[in-house]
Amino acid sequence: MRFLAGLLLLLTLASPATAQKQVNVYNWSDYIAEDRLKVFTAETGIKVNYTTYDSNEILDAKLKAGRSGYDVVVPTASPFLVRQLAAKLYQPIDKAKLKNLGNLDPKLMAELAKYDPGNRHAIPWMWGTIGVGYNVAEIRKRMPDAPVESLGMIFDPKIVSRFADCGVMVLDSATDMFPAALKYLGLDPDSKSSADLAKAAEVMKAIRPSIRKFHSSEYINALAGGDICLAFGYSGDILQARDRAAKAAQKREIAYGPPKEGAMLWIDTAAIPKDAPNPEQAHRFLDFMLEPKVAAASSTLTGYANANLPATALLDKAIAGNPWIYPPAEARAKLYTITAANAEQTRERTRLWTAIKTGR
Amino acid sequence: MRLVIALPYLWLVVFFLLPLGLVLGLSLATNAPDLAPPVELGLSFASFKLLFTDDLYLAAWLSSLRIAATSTLVCLLLGYPMAYAIARATPPRRPLLLMLVILPFWTSFLIRVYAWMGLLAENGILNQFLRWSGLMSDPGTILGTEWAIHLGIVYAYLPFMVLPLYTALEKLDWSLLEAASDLGARPLPAFLTVTLPLSLPGIVAGCLLVFIPAVGEFVIPDLLGGTRTLMIGKVLWDEFFTNSDWPLASAVAICLLILLVGPILLFQRQQQRSLERT
Amino acid sequence: MSGPIVKIDGVAKSFGAVQAVAGVDLEIARGELFALLGGSGCGKTTLLRMLAGFETPDSGRIVIDGQDMTGVPPHLRPVNMMFQSYALFPHLDVANNVGYGLKREGVAKTEIAERVAAALALVKLDGLGARRPAQLSGGQRQRVALARALVKRPKLLLLDEPLAALDRKLREGTRFELVRLQEQLELTFVMVTHDQEEAMGMASRLAVMKDGRIVQTGTPHDVYERPATRFVADFIGVANILQTAPRRWLALRPEKIVLAANRPATAHAATGKIVDIAYEGDRSLYRVAIGNGPVMLVAQMNTERVRESHRRGDAVWLGWSDDAGQPLEE
Incomplete structure (x- = not known):
């Protein structure tokens, strides 16, 4: 009897939705x-x-x-x-x-x-926007006039390779990275044409050797902890990295560089x-x-x-x-958005992306 | 009584055959991103065809098999002496030693992998130690390399190797080794002709227990590995989540299953034979 | 080469606090069937395992066929052993079990086949080479183990409780079989046993062990008729032990005593009362109480068929000659 009563009590407790x-x-x-x-x-x-x-x-x-x-x-x-x-x-x-x-x-x-x-x-x-997050001291040490507010910071192999030794991470996201690479090339960031995507892929293959890892969230801790000095990621995440680095025992100054060519919104x-x-x-x-x-x-x-x-x-x-x-009005005017791709385009992009990441 | 007998079968049907049928059905469907769920049921082999024609998938298969095989081998080489030592320890000591092998399981798998990230990162504990001790000034980074994946898999799956090996070795009659030695066998030939063949069931079981999950491993390569290493688990994840292509993801899963059924059947036949023997 | 095949000099061995063998000196001659006899824990098995090389003596040394065995591992000793459990390799068939040792020596395949076949014939297992040990009976397994050890033509064959795992009927036959093989092959056997009947019936010489020491060595006849200590007298067969003076005893075997209604014409005699009779067919065992003193065991052959000779409660005489008993000092 007592068992049954307990069971009933449990049942009534388990379904508060009917009451509230x-x-x-x-x-x-x-x-x-x-x-x-x-x-x-x-x-x-x-x-x-x-x-x-x-x-x-x-x-x-x-x-x-x-x-x-x-x-x-x-x-x-x-x-x-x-x-x-x-x-x-x-x-x-x-x-x-x-x-x-x-x-x-x-x-x-x-x-x-x-x-x-x-x-x-x-x-x-x-x-928010997508842009460059960096460790101020490490970047300055290697390149005092680094173009931190430019897409070239990431997509120019001559520049990004100077930071390979202290660690570079970019988003593991074809939908975020291809538009940025296209923008760097001066092409339409929303382009879905195979020719344009191939050009963007060439750019990314050229910088591939400098990139330690593709990941969409690990760069927050990596930047804050000094494991990397350069990242291409979400503005809010980089600000979080800045706050974490400021609170850490070993202080590191992390800053965000919104791309002057125009950032993805x-x-x-x-x-x-x-x-x-x-x-x-x-x-x-x-x-x-x-x-x-x-x-x-x-x-x-x-x-x-x-x-x-x-x-x-x-x-x-x-x-x-x-x-x-x-961002101030001038920078806000340059923000761009992209439209969705269809299934074939998505596959083509993902395939290219995997090939870039695995260095094939 | 009948119910008791039916229960395992019911379990098998509900939790194995039914889902398997579902995945098989999905693998033969067509991708339809504008539907929810994003599939059009049918009898299309397009997903399988793509899987076998695109060299990217082939590369993913090969690297998964390669990494799983080397990790399994390392597990065997590490696990065998461990299991051997435990089996030869005095009986009151064995539970303690076994406990030490199993102890890591008491912590969440994910937390243990994260701990490795902390150890292996550029500014991780290992590199900090190397720099502090002056052993290496520029140790480089293990995290994000294939080394880290191997390390992670070996670490995570070693107990699965040790336990079946221990079970096999513990049953071994040590007087057989004395007999071999008495008949003129040096320690190494005695090991190769007596211990090894008699622990074969344990070796096969341990290797399967490590190899099979390692082939489809996703978490370890994702967290410890670099992006350069392509593994089939990641491909499956990408197809399901990034490309939202459920049929292709299902086709990968089915192929994974077929690939792994082979060794399991082989193992079973071997078990059967050793049963007939005794 | 002449001289003893085995020479054991002051060998001792302890396991932790337990002293298994406490200083043993022993020589075994070529062609002997030597038995190490004793109860469990007397050190006989440890001694055998030291001969095989599975245990290392803490002190002393073992010489086999003139060669000092100190530091020589089992696989290099000119010795083979038949294990109590037989220790047959379960994953190999009979032929490969028997041929295992020859293969390790690097003997040519054809020779191995010949020698294996000969060894199997010797133990009467012809034609069973393809069987696995699990498919054999206990007696067949024992013979495979024997063949496996013999095929190596060892200078010395060690047998650890060779008959213990067999049932009683099989044991009798195997006993004679082992002796026949030993004589036919002119080998030296050293066997360990806890069964004094087995040791008496098989061994040409034996050593009785107790607490890690050899108490007495001799032929079965010597040890039975002239036990050196009260322990041996009691352990080998049955003896009435009579105290004759302080620290002096006499061991008197039951069959050496005459039982009669009247005083027998022997040098020694005593009267007593039968308290118990065990009829064993060929003979009867009587327990006779001497006054208020000891109860003595007496064995009499039942040579007559019709009549029971004595009954319980009968007053009887016991008699024995001067040389019937063995005086003991310990």
């Missing part, structure tokens, strides 16, 4: 000020089931497998959101339910509209999967994300720029005034 409203959020790790989540629950009575991932690919596979059970997810606009939109994985956002929608930066909305026409399925959350977005079990609560959560206070707190945490205009005023000067986070 909830929203299932699947986000990047360290990507929202989590203390604000309690405020959300207090204000709305909606419990937040918050889980995290650390790669777009994992999210992509989960959504494509179906019945993920998530109400709000945070994919990067290109290529993942685009790919997922093509597979019709998202439901349109009911804009009438988002009273904070007007807070969003119209310029960023316009960029995002290239991927999601009419901004029907996703709202921008955080954004990436946007992470929030969207509601088509089969979200709680679409109503999902909209409430999106509206919560659009609150300036939430966006500002999250930017303070991550060191990324947010898409929320009124939030800028709430930010610390060290963030709002940092040209590496919020």
Whole structure:
């Protein structure tokens, strides 16, 4: 009898969903000020089931497998959101339910509209650029006039080879690296033509001997710990490396160089999967994300720029005034985005990328 | 009673045959990125064809097999003396020695691999020691090389080699070695003609236990290896996640399975024969 | 070459705190079937293993066929051993088991085949060369082990409890078989056994061991009829041990005593009462209480078929001659 009673108790404990409203959020790790989540629950009575991932690919596979059970997810606009939109994985956002929608930066909305026409399925959350991260002292020692704010720093074999001895890492991402190489060559960074890709591949094969590793996150610790002196990566990650290096026992100065030729702009977005079990609560959560206070707190945490205009005023000067986070108008005008590739183009690019990496 | 007998079969069907059928079905489907899941079911051998015609995949297979084979060999060369020493230790000591072999398993595999990263990095503990001690001023970096992959695999899989070897050697009647020596065999020939053939089942089991997972290993080459080393596990990951090509990823998985079924069958037949013998 | 084939000089061996062999001197002549006899833990096996080279003496030395064996590993000794467990190689067939030692010597293949066939014929296992040890009976395995050791033509064959793993019936036959082989091949055998009957029945000479020492060496007849100590007298066969004076005893074998209703005409006589009779067919064993003193064991052959000679409770006389007993001082 007692066993049965215990079992019943367990069952009732295990299914609070029937008793309380909830929203299932699947986000990047360290990507929202989590203390604000309690405020959300207090204000709305909606419990937040918050889980995290650390790669777009994992999210992509989960959504494509179906019945993920998530109400709000945070994919990067290109290529993942685009790919997922093509597979019709998202439901349109009911804009009438988002009273904070007007807070969003119209310029960023316009960029995002290239991927999601009419901004029907996703709202921008955080954004940043891709550029050069470097160890100031090590670079100066080897080349006092190093062009740290140029793509040549990475893609010119004569320059990058001077830093091979202290370690160079670049992103392990064909979708991020090919556009940058094309930009360096003065070609259209969004080009999908085989001829252009071949030229970009030649550039990367030439710098291959100088590159210690291709990886999309290890460079944060490697840069901070002095294992490498040069990286090509996401602005926010390099700022994280800077902060970690500043806190370390052995101080190292890490800096970011946004490419003057024009940097690739990436946007992470929030969207509601088509089969979200709680679409109503999902909209409430999106509206919560659009609150300036939430966006500002999250930017303070991550060191990324947010898409929320009124939030800028709430930010610390060290963030709002940092040209590496919020680039000045002139640099912002040169930011570029890329469109998604089809399956054949993706394969061709991945194949070329693997060949470059393995030095074949 | 019938239920008890049926249970393992049920388990096999639900957790092996069903998923295997699914993967097989997927491998014969066509990639359709605009669908969710991104496949169009059918009977297409395009994925397999691509797998066998593109030399990139072939290279990945070969380097996976090569790395798995050398790692297995190193594991055998390291594991055999270890297992031998444990089997010859006094019985009260053996549990302690075995425990030391198994002890690393108490820590998460991932944490142990990360620990190696900390040891082998450019400014890692190993290089710091080499520089501090003055043994080498410019030791270079092991992390990110094929050496690091081998090291990682040998470290992670060594217990899988030692345990079956120990089981085989522990059963060995040591008076057989005395007999060999009594009949005029020097220590090395005695080892080669008596110990080695009698521990063969342990050698085969240990090698399979190391070789099979090492061929498909993903985490170790990803974390410890450089980008220059291409392994089939990484290819599978790339196809599934980066290219979102589930059929091709499934085809890789099926080929991996077929490749590894061969040695397993061989092992089973050998086991069968040794059973008939006794 | 003449002289003893084995010469053991002051050999001692300890395992940790346990002294297994505590100073043994022994010489074994060519062509002997020598038995090391003793209870478990007496050091007989350790001594045998030192002859084979599996154990190294802590002190003393062993000379085999004039060659000092100090530092000579087992594979270089002119000695072969038949193991108690037989230690046949389970992964090799009978022919390869027997031929193993010849192969190690580098003997030519054809010669190996001939010698293996001859050895198998010698132990009456012709035609079983292709079998695996697991497919043989216990007695067949024992003979393979013997053939494997003999085929090397050793100067000295060591046998560790050669009959212990066989059942009783098989043991009898094998005993004679081993003696026949030893005589036919004119080899020297050194065997270890805990079974005094086995040692008595087979050995041309034997050594009784106790606590790592040799207590007595001699022919079976010597050791039986003239035991040197109370231990030997008791260990080999059965003896009544009578105290004749302080630190002086007399060992009297049961069959050397006459049992009669009236006083027998022997030099010594005593009266007593039968307390127990064990009828064994060919003979009967009587336990006779002498007054309030010792109970003596007496054996009488049952030469008559019809009548029981004595009953329990009968008052009887025991008698023995002057030379029936062996005086002992220890």
